[in-house]
Amino acid sequence: MKLTVVGGGSTYTPELVDGFARLRDVLPLEELVLVDPATDRLEPVAGLARRIFARQGHDGRIVTTSDLDRAADGADAVLLQLRVGGQAAREQDETWPLECGCVGQETTGAGGLAKALRTVPVVLDVADRVRRASPHAWIIDFTNPVGIVTRALLRAGHKAVGLCNVAIGLQRKFAALLGVAPAEVHLDHVGLNHLTWETAVRLGGPEGKDVLPDLLAGHGDTIAEDLRLPRPLLDRLGVIPSYYLRYYYLHDKVVEEMRTRPSRAAEVAALERELLTLYADPALDEKPALLARRGGAHYSEAAVDLAAALLGGEGSAYQVVNTFNRGTLPFLPDDAVIEVQAAVGPRGATPLPVPSVGPLLAGLMANVAAYEDLALDAALHGGRDRVLRALLAHPLVGQYEYAEALTDRLIAHNREHLAWA
Template sequence: MKLTVVGGGSTYTPELIDGFARLRDTLPIEELVLVDPAAERLELVGGLARRIFARQGHSGRIVTTSDLDAGVEGADAVLLQLRVGGQAARQQDETWPLECGCIGQETTGAGGLAKALRTVPVVLDIAERVRRTSPNAWIIDFTNPVGIVTRALLQAGHKAVGLCNVAIGFQRKFANLLGVTPSEIHLDHLGLNHLTWETAVRLGGPEGENVLPKLLGEHGDTIAADLKLPPALLDRLGGVIPSYYLRYYYAHDEVVRELRTKPSRAAEVAAMEKQLLEMYGDPALDEKPELLARRGGAYYSEAAVDLAAALLGTTGNPYQVVNTYNGGTLPFLPDDAVIEVQAAVGAAGPRPMPVPDVDPLFAGLVANVTAYEELALEAALRGGRDRVFRALLAHPLIGQYEYADALTDRLIAHNREHLAWA
């Protein structure tokens, strides 16, 4: 089995490598290729990756290359984890929207749109090159904004699935609170990427007992504190657990005030990355450093292994929370919308599990953001100031024409080098 990681020079790659090494019986990789144009950085990451494999007794071969076509040729699966423009672009995404009183964030709002515009053309070019050399390969997308990027891939006819770590993070957290193993937790997970709610937490599988009321009754204050939301709000939402990204919607102005008074997450990550790369250069280091846990993306490697194993027909849990076509699962959305739900995953791809009727409180927001994502993808594919404006005007975190106009100008000014049409 050959797997290729595009963006393999990321400082987060050792987390992925650690998962591949630990879970080699689930996903028996023979060749792992790390592809990245940043050659110096790639060699630091690749060196540590080889030492991690050696320490854990993994016999697979790790190859590093800046040649994308060679790296993806013959791959069974290609994992995408790239950041067009690097942390410098992320820093901009998180700061200039605040000038208009809007959320500065890399996956939602105006910053999320900027990232989509930079990313979609690059990802589609990579996917076409994968199709030429490895037409049967699965493309697993971790690249944000996952919902928009996955929709672009699927609409272009690629074998693609989007993956986020929010659900697996909840699974691990709930298992810990309940004193059970993560494999015993099955989530009824509903919504879009970074816009989801846990509507049930089941023990033992899709038909298991729903212990969400017990979780909220015994641990509601702890869960709410983790989400930075008041416990009473969880009750008023009808006893569901929103993802932490919902705080951008439910407490928008509060979050804007916070973001204006502290360093950006991009600045924190950039400083962390500098430290990590220095650590990776140490030839004695043969495990992922503790600092990496603060980099973000908890349990990312385990989610990646489970999904790749299910798609490639090895072993693993057939039930996964993924981003895939709606196909009637949420009847209030178009069939070609990309949703994030629990699905049965096999060699033929993901098949979303049935979803009960959705509370209008959630359905309305999901429909609104779906419309924004459709307009965002149109802007990413076709370009143009008016298309950017329309997407921003449609976003529920913006929605006023003066803000949309001002944000459009700022987005284009800060991203001109990445926009072929600008």
């Protein structure tokens, strides 16, 4: 089995490689290809990757290249973890929206739109080349904003599934709080990428007992602190939101926090410099503890499970993924991309039935889904008016004066990445 990682020079990659090594019985890789134009990053990352495989007794071959077509040739699955513009572009996404009193974040709001505009054309070009090189290959997208990018891939007819680590992270945390194995915890996870809620926490599978009320009663303070959300909010909602709902439920507070501390991009850039120095040490043969601060926890387990299931192996039958709605949530269009539990197999991902969703959650989902539709239109076709329309639709922007000012800032900061600007 051959798996290709586009963006293989990412500092995330050792997390992924560690999972491939530990879970080789689930996903028996013969060849792992790391492709990245940034060879200065690729080589230290690949060196550590080979040492991780050797330490854990994995006999798979790790290949590096900057040639995407060669990397994709004959691949069974291609995992996308791109960051167009690097951390410098992310730094901009997190700062210029604050000038208008809006959240600066790389996956949602105005910054998230900027990332989508930079990313979608590049990902579609990569996917077209993958399809020519290996028509049977599955594309697993971990590139943010995952919902918009996955929608672009699916609408273009690619064999693609979107993946995020939010659900698996919460599953692991809840399992620890409940004192059970992670495999015993099944989440009723519903929403759009980075706009999700756990409406039930079931023990034993999709039909298992819902212990979410007990979880909130016994561990609500811990969960609220971890999500940085008020405990009374969780009690009122009766569900557990993802961390990203902070940007909606506590918008103004988050903006003030962002204005008074270094950006996450600056923190990550510093971490990456430290990590790359560590990776270059020939004595290091395991992922360093510092990598946990980079984010992406449990990403490797989710990726292994998904790839194995898509390729007919021993991956989990049920997994939280991003895929077409197709009537699962009746208040959203069929071609909206939702993030829910799905049955995953060689034919792709089929969402499991979702209990009725109340208006408090459904209204926000519908609003953001409409924004994502306009955002994809702007990413595919360009133009100032399309950017403005997307920003007007986003609940974290909305007001006309803000949308006008943010449109100008977005274009000014991203002109080199926008063919139409």
